[in-house]
Amino acid sequence: MLRKHMFLALGLLVIASMVLGACAAPVAPPEKIIETVVVTKEVEVVPEVPLPDTLVICQGQQPETLYPYGGSMLAMSHVLEAVYDGPINTNTFSYQAVILEKLPSLADGDAVINTVTVKEGDKAVDDLGEVITLDPAADPPQKIRPAGCASADCAVEYTGGEVEMEQMVVTFKLMAGLQWSDGTPLTSADSVYAFNLQADPDTPTGKYVIERTTSYEAVDEVTTVWTGLPGYKDATYFVNFYGPAPEHVWGQYPAAELVEAVDANSLYVGWGPYIIDEWVKGDHISLHKNPNYWRASEGLPKFENLIYRFTGENSNANIAAILSGECDIVDQTSHLDDQSELLLELQAAGQVNATFVTGTVWEHADFNITPLPGSGFAGLDQDGDGLGPFGDVRLRRAVAMCMDRQAVVDTVMFGQSVVLDTYLPPEHPLFNASVTHYDFDVEAASALLDEIGWVDDDGDPATPRVAQGVTGVPDGTLLEFSYGTTSATQRMQATQVMAESMAQCGIKVNLEYYPASEWFADGPDGQLFGRRFDLGQFAWLTGVEPPCGLYQTENIPGPEDQNNPYTSKLYTYGWGGQNESGYSNTEYDAVCNAAVQALPGQPAYQENHLKSQEIFATDLPVVPLYLRLKLAATRPDMCNFIMDPTANSEMWNIENFAFGPLCGE
Structure with a gap:
């Protein structure tokens, strides 16, 4: 509140008239004396508190790399959430489009199931979901699902000739006007480049969906089309969009060299809210606001600068850093679990915000x-x-x-x-x-x-x-x-x-x-x-x-050269099986298969997932x-920090993070 002080200045103006000496002349009346009051206000101006311009996130771990296809550490994901936004978020056990106009669906018609003709020598996906090259002489015989077949009950052996099968085709549309942080237009061609890069044998990423893909193509500046192999029914077809990669920057390197080149040459070009300035190994990564961010017109991100500081996994030291103001956020890689009770006490005292999420x-x-x-x-x-x-x-x-x-x-x-x-x-x-x-x-x-x-x-x-x-x-x-x-x-x-x-x-x-x-x-x-x-x-x-498949009979681990006693066939995954309980129930297997092979939105999808849980809870393997728990701590005035059960990183909405006066901006 402004403090006001009043000072009074009094000015007196006297105007007299001079009278000439003449005794017979009348004396003129005196003029009025006018008092003028001048009021002066003295205002003490309290300077505005500047808005905070830097957010400091303290991490227990340092990334091994910032090349998106070179690692899987959570510490890396935290940083890359600031560099890339989406392209698809996974929150509250569902998916949300970020830089896409929408997620495609069978109901909307931007995902379709076509009937196609396949023949000997063509690639397809068999009844067990494995990629095969159609061969009538294969031993054991190949079983496929012809068009109209949605379960193992109607699968047939491939004996040669032409067969009609079903094939998924899914169309994705980028939002218009997206740019890379260096100002280069971001297009569907960048998504196709990312697909080809991930398909390269020298890129250390999983190839499951790629191996079941017939093609991934750009049809215009904002549109890509994914086509699966005949017989491949992907329950998450709507996320088969490949997050764009900057071909104009990375394209000069072969895939094998990119694993090292991106970090060695700071080739950190993204479309997210921040741009990486430097990575001081063992200490911090600093970033600044991306002026070409697609949400910049909304006043995002909130901070001019962002720092990821690597403080180690000493929970006491990290809590002290929050209390002292050295850190605004302490992330879940700091492993604060052993101080849960202390954090709850500090939260009750209003000194920190502790976020516990299952x-x-x-x-x-x-x-x-x-x-x-x-x-x-x-x-x-x-x-x-x-x-x-x-x-x-x-x-x-x-x-x-x-x-x-x-x-x-x-x-x-x-x-x-x-x-x-x-x-x-x-x-x-x-x-x-x-x-x-x-x-x-x-x-x-x-x-x-x-x-x-x-x-x-x-x-x-x-x-x-x-x-x-x-x-x-x-x-x-x-x-x-x-x-x-x-x-x-x-x-x-x-x-x-x-x-x-x-x-x-x-x-x-x-x-x-x-x-x-x-x-x-x-x-x-x-x-x-x-x-x-x-x-x-x-x-x-x-x-x-x-994950109902965890408890299917085929997932029991065992010697590669011996038969699973429940199937009288070799252990499907050898010692790599995950059902180490040895549980086997043919009804459960069938119901789980039916659930996995159905698509979201189809009645069989929900019905069989509910039924598989019923059998599981009854049999109790x-x-x-x-x-x-996922646990992180923030300063008490932090806002918009939302840990989500299914979001890989709690930094998924980092562009919205704010504290203090920024929360009202």
Whole structure:
């Protein structure tokens, strides 16, 4: 508020008239005396507080590279969100167009399924989703889906000649007027260049969709068309747009050299809100506002300058940096998890904003249902059916009811996560809320254990139950098994809580912690994927597309030269299979396949994804535990910082970040 002071100045003006001496002359009356008051205001001007012009983001890790196709570190993604905007965002378990006019869809007609004719020698995708060259003499025979066939039930063997199959064609349109940060027009040709670059064998990126692509072409300045191989039905066809790459800058280098050349020569040209100025290795990356940003007319980005500072993973030091003002944001690569309680206290005191978001990484405890020889408790198989004690779904359900998962969420996760029922989080649009839920219930679990033959023979729940008439298990065997995981602090805390709760049911678990390299090693030597464990905890990543395929029979790991006993065929992925539980259910396999092979918007897509979760929760090959948290901290007056469950980086909307007076701009 301006302070005002009043000063008064008094001026007196006297005007007299001179009278000439003449005694007979009359004396003139005096003139009026006029007082004039002059008022002067003295205003104290308080200078305006300048708007902040620099945003400092502190990262626990430094990128290995800023070449988009050269790495996958989250630290790299954070920086590249400032250089590239989109082209497609993945938020709240769905997709959003950023520099495209819209996402194509079958309903709108910019995605279509055509009927085409294929013949011997043509490339196509077979009934299992693999790329093949049509050959009537192939051994084993090739099975394909002719036009109109949407499931394995109607697949036919290719015996030669011409066959009609279905082929997807998808059209994408860029927004008009886009520019690279150097002012060069950004066109559909840049997207085609990116496709060709990623298709190059010397570019270290996945080729799954590329291998199933017939063509990717630019038809005008803003339009590209993706055409899939005949037989390839891609549920996420609407994201088969390739983010543009600056051919006018990178085109002078072959793909093999770009991995090094982009960083070595600072070839950082993008279309996003900021432009990279310098990268001081081990210290920081500095950027400035991009004047050619397509949203510049909206006053974005908010800051003139942006700095990514690499501060390491010392959580105490990073929190201190927020409190001192050295950092405006401390990102999730700083691993603040071990200071969650402190952050919540500081937030309550108004000193920081702590953002906890359940992400897409879900922890689970897996039963070894079909163990390989040499397993411990899980390998007990006196009746020779190939199933150990965990082959009985009643035991799996009882164990689940004896694991106090809510206690883990309340204590280890500080109440910020949720207990899971399936491989999908409750926020997922395809989550089945009607599946069986297993509460912590010692009484119900004990009744199931008694029913199986695991009895409390001494009346002391603190001692393990023993087998009496349990199928395939010698009488007198203790209900005691190993519970293995990595030595990560959070996992150790979680398993200790659940070991104590299982003891209340008469289940004794021996906690075993392994280095990650040993725990996750491929079979036959790896504990987990060598299928030589009893109960094992680890995490998978879920996402927009439900991962039902994790638990299909064909995904069981095993020796490459041996048959999967459930299929009487060689293990499909050898030791690379992911269904280390050994779970197999033909109905589940069929329902999951039907879900994967349907397209979003088709009734079979939702119906089968819901059904697969129902079967999963009933059979319970693994106990879904909780969602891991994504955690970041910001200064208390930060606005527009939104961590999203499915956004890879919390910097996905960095152009909108602001703090203090900028929040009102």
